Amino acid sequence: xxxxxxxxxxxxxxxxxxxxxxxxxxxxxxxxxxxxxxxxxxxxxxxxxxxxxxxxxxxxxxxxxxxxxxxxxxxxxxxxxxxxxxxxxxxxxxxxxxx
Amino acid sequence: xxxxxxxxxxxxxxxxxxxxxxxxxxxxxxxxxxxxxxxxxxxxxxxxxxxxxxxxxxxxxxxxxxxxxxxxxxxxxxxxxxxxxxxxxxxxxxxxxxxxxxxxxxxxxxxxxxxxxxxxxxxxxxxxxxxxxxxxxxxxxxxxxxxxxxxxxxxxxxxxxxxxxxxxxxxxxxxxxxxxxxx
Numbered sequence: 001x002x003x004x005x006x007x008x009x010x011x012x013x014x015x016x017x018x019x020x021x022x023x024x025x026x027x028x029x030x031x032x033x034x035x036x037x038x039x040x041x042x043x044x045x046x047x048x049x050x051x052x053x054x055x056x057x058x059x060x061x062x063x064x065x066x067x068x069x070x071x072x073x074x075x076x077x078x079x080x081x082x083x084x085x086x087x088x089x090x091x092x093x094x095x096x097x098x099x
Numbered sequence: 100x101x102x103x104x105x106x107x108x109x110x111x112x113x114x115x116x117x118x119x120x121x122x123x124x125x126x127x128x129x130x131x132x133x134x135x136x137x138x139x140x141x142x143x144x145x146x147x148x149x150x151x152x153x154x155x156x157x158x159x160x161x162x163x164x165x166x167x168x169x170x171x172x173x174x175x176x177x178x179x180x181x182x183x184x185x186x187x188x189x190x191x192x193x194x195x196x197x198x199x200x201x202x203x204x205x206x207x208x209x210x211x212x213x214x215x216x217x218x219x220x221x222x223x224x225x226x227x228x229x230x231x232x233x234x235x236x237x238x239x240x241x242x243x244x245x246x247x248x249x250x251x252x253x254x255x256x257x258x259x260x261x262x263x264x265x266x267x268x269x270x271x272x273x274x275x276x277x278x279x280x281x282x
Contacts (some may be wrong), residue, residue: 004236006114006255016135018217020138022246023209024139028193033218056252059252062249068182076186076275
């Protein structure tokens with residue numbers, strides 16, 4: 001297998017996720033796009049781990065999964081609170097800190 | 100150093116062509132990309148979460164192709180089992196009715212500008228850099244990275260990082276409960 005086929009797949013997923021983060025205004029959808037980006041990174045880590053025959057790539061992929069779980073839990077709690085306070089999850093409206 | 104490793108790995112690749120693996124890689128990768136595009140373009144938020152399942156399952160399949168069984172299992176359990184369910188909870192708690200939600204997307208022109216101005220150039224740049232760095236370096240995931248190897252590594256070299264992740268998870272879950280609690 002080519003190493004690059006996995007890296008290209010990850011790059012495409014990363015760019016799609018990047019588009020989602022920027023183009024979506026629904027808070028939940030932004031979090032989903034972040035998940036796409038994290039998965040792209042994970043594919044890279046595992047591919048390089050297999051390429052170099054090094055277990056470190058796998059361990060760090062596991063760490064990324066754990067951190068992604070934590071990020072989604074906190075992120076969804078934040079979105080829930082924003083919805084409760086403002087009756088909207090449009091991230092464009094969150095400009096209360098604008099000077 | 101990377102290049103030296105790459106040439107060494109290329110030399111160890113034998114005549115095996117790995118046709119089946121490459122065919123399955125292509126099929127799964129195509130499905131993943133289609134599903135990922137649907138995740139970021141569909142109007143229905145619930146459908147987006149369900150398309151995300153396909154991307155995550157495809158990633159798990161790619162890990163199997165890379166002979167990383169434990170990561171694949173963790174991917175299915177944690178992502179499809181827990182995170183997607185969390186997403187569906189989040190969708191249903193933040194929406195009055197299930198349906199389309201047009202007003203929560205940027206305008207068509209903005210979206211086209213983001214796609215053409217950010218994502219596509221980034222993809223071209225990444226593609227150029229990757230091809231420049233690795234070209235057609237071949238490799239074979241020779242040895243299956245067994246679950247026990249992963250366990251040895253986590254509780255050996257990476258013990259401190261593992262403990263830090265444990266503390267982080269605890270803190271994040273307590274924080275999520277505190278944030279989401281109604282009081």
